[in-house]
Amino acid sequence: MRIITIPPPRFPFLVLVLGLFLLTACSPQNTLKGVFEKKTPYEKYQAGLKEAKLDQTALGQQWLAAGERALQQAVPVSLPFKETGYFPAEKPMAASYRFTVKQGQKVAVKVETQGQQVPQVFIDLFEADPTQASVPKQVAYADTTAQSLEYEVEEELPHLVRLQPELLRSGQYTVTIETMPILAFPVQGKDxxxxxxxxxxxxxxxxxxxxxxxxxxxxxxxxxxxxxxxxxxxxxxxxxxxxxxxxxxxxxxxxxxxxxxxxxxxxxxxxxxxxxxxxxxxxxxxxxxxxxxxxxxxxxxxxxxxxxxxxHQSRTKPASLQADEKRFGDWVRVAKANTTLREAPASSATPILTLSKHVPLQVLAGSANWYRVMLPNGQQGYLAASLVENLEKPLQTVRLRREAPLLDASSALAAAQKSLAADSMVQVLAKQEDFWLVSETNGATGWIPAEAAR
The missing domain is CATH 2.70.70.10 (Glucose Permease (Domain IIA))
Incomplete structure (x- = not known):
């Protein structure tokens, strides 16, 4: 099940505003201004959001913040790499991956998307010099008609690729990142x-x-x-x-x-x-x-x-997806105690933290037999797909000790969908320290303060 965190009544309004923005962004005046400015597709879209004042909305601010955050929290991966994931329309997100490519190689990035309203995905490549603390330097991007890019590496430095869909569009994506030699092999018929x-x-x-x-x-x-x-x-x-x-x-x-x-x-x-x-x-x-x-x-x-x-042309192919992609975008819970959340999809990757049994997680993507997940507080990481379970079977049914709000996020500042009366019965789907994910008798799902049910 997908937990919607944006109140539905605002959604059509923002779609209308975005439509007006797209119309005005293509006006002759805006086109003429763009002739003299060399901007990437991402920068043009970002400028359009600000021009339409969508950057002043909560959703627009989340979109801009997601792009910046991705540059600081790129997932370290080994190439070749392949991941399939889901971008939800109601919660702006970006995915980014960090890797090192040797001098003499070129990196090839390909993105495939699917969905009822397939989003345009911005693909941007950056160079990150570890000796400098400045913002990563952009070195390449895919144009608006392509879902791929190739770039010859000039120095053996860490690089990162960022993927981000346009606002208010959801869809599934598969990203493949590989390396290729920049020269042909110098002996005929050999490799x-x-x-x-x-x-x-x-x-x-x-x-x-x-x-x-x-x-x-x-x-x-x-x-x-x-x-x-x-x-x-x-x-x-x-x-x-x-x-x-x-x-x-x-x-x-x-x-x-x-x-x-x-x-x-x-x-x-x-x-x-x-x-x-x-x-x-x-x-x-x-x-x-x-x-x-x-x-x-x-x-x-x-x-x-x-x-x-x-x-050298590597003969290694990226691992195919083995995790269940039907879980992408859904909430699940940790199936085993002392489960390790890791920085990357590998058992040797750096541990981030240890999760208790029944902690709720949202599945964002999958690579081989790993899930990239997000905790309710927004922290992301990877864990083996076998270590999570669906929410269909409740953990328990409890009676509320007092009146409690049914929240659309695990935060005291989250909007309340409704108020649950004292002595109401709810089914507990997942637990974290301060908030529980529950389902009430009429099927509404949300978060309640844990103390209201203990």
């Missing part, structure tokens, strides 16, 4: 499983370190351009043997191909991804080893960098 020697391995009895990766394949296998660029050098050296240097002008870096059996390009030649540069061999100081390509990357102003993330 990173052909790499047998990695960055940093000792060379010459420890006198130097391996500044690249070695990719093994049969002699004369085509060695190809991993990026569109210009061939800058084609020569032969004692260590590299027959080598080719390819300049990646877009990223200010050079790609180094060594130990070739033959070179099939000339300096100054422009090449496209997949064009053959030479054939696999073992020239130079590799003449005593099997044919392989030494592949290196040298970034302008930085020097040699590990090329493996630039060409």
């Amino acid at each position: 990173s499983r052909a790499v047998q020697s990695y960055w940093g391995a000792e060379r010459d009895a420890g006198a130097r370190r391996h500044e690249g990766i070695d990719i093994f394949a049969a002699r004369n296998t085509p060695v190809v351009a991993a990026v569109e660029g210009v061939v800058t050098r084609v020569n032969e050296t004692p260590i590299g043997g027959k080598v080719v240097w390819l300049s990646d002008l877009k990223r200010q870096q050079s790609l180094y191909y060594a130990h070739l059996d033959s070179q099939l390009v000339q300096p100054g030649q422009r090449v496209s991804v997949g064009d053959t540069l030479g054939l696999m061999g073992n020239t130079g100081n590799a003449r005593t080893t099997a044919p392989h390509l030494h592949f290196g990357i040298y970034r302008f102003g930085q020097g040699a960098v590990d090329p493996f993330p630039y060409v």
Whole structure:
């Protein structure tokens, strides 16, 4: 069951106001003003709320606060990651996830939505420098016609993605976050499983370190351009043997191909991804080893960098949803005593707090066999889906000791749906320290002060 926390009479009015806002936001005057302002879709929508004075309503303020809070409370996840969740119309929410992507990779975010009135979901990507306490820096966003984005990471820093639907729209969403290499694999017909020697391995009895990766394949296998660029050098050296240097002008870096059996390009030649540069061999100081390509990357102003993330395509797929998605948006209760609420969907994730049996929780989303839940006070976390139970079976039936308000939230400041008379009978669905979730005889559900029933 979904507990509605916004009084129904206000809802149609806000829908009308929002409709008027959408009409005025598309007026020629507003369109002309926007020509000279470079704003993200989220910022445009945010400005529209303020222009329509919806930011002065309780619901509008909740929407703005949810977006800001998401930037400070992003869930730490390991990629690839996939989560399915529910955005309720009556309670503005945003979801955010924090992860680290290596230099040489690009992050790909995809969001799928469904529902009777599918909401537009704003997708924004931020860079969060842990050495600075400032607000995360926005680096990418999805446009209004797309539900996905890709972004090449410039530095190996934490990044976070925020998802937030437009106001007053509910719907289910599935977000998938994955990484991909920014370069094509440099050996035709092979992938990173052909790499047998990695960055940093000792060379010459420890006198130097391996500044690249070695990719093994049969002699004369085509060695190809991993990026569109210009061939800058084609020569032969004692260590590299027959080598080719390819300049990646877009990223200010050079790609180094060594130990070739033959070179099939000339300096100054422009090449496209997949064009053959030479054939696999073992020239130079590799003449005593099997044919392989030494592949290196040298970034302008930085020097040699590990090329493996630039060409490695992970074969790991995000775990499919195993938790029951019918519970999304519903209230449940903790099924076992001393249940641990965790920071992320993993048994190794940092514990947040320990929950007592029968504590009420609202299910927001699911990832693999974990639920992301929210406590009545708004705190969120993850717990195993097997550790919650539905509310259909009441815990007990009690008689109220005194008159008590039936509240629409677990707070003394919450609005009262009605007043319950002393000696009224209610069914207890879930318990927390100060408030109980109950159902009265006519089916109305809400919260009462726990002391009224004890």
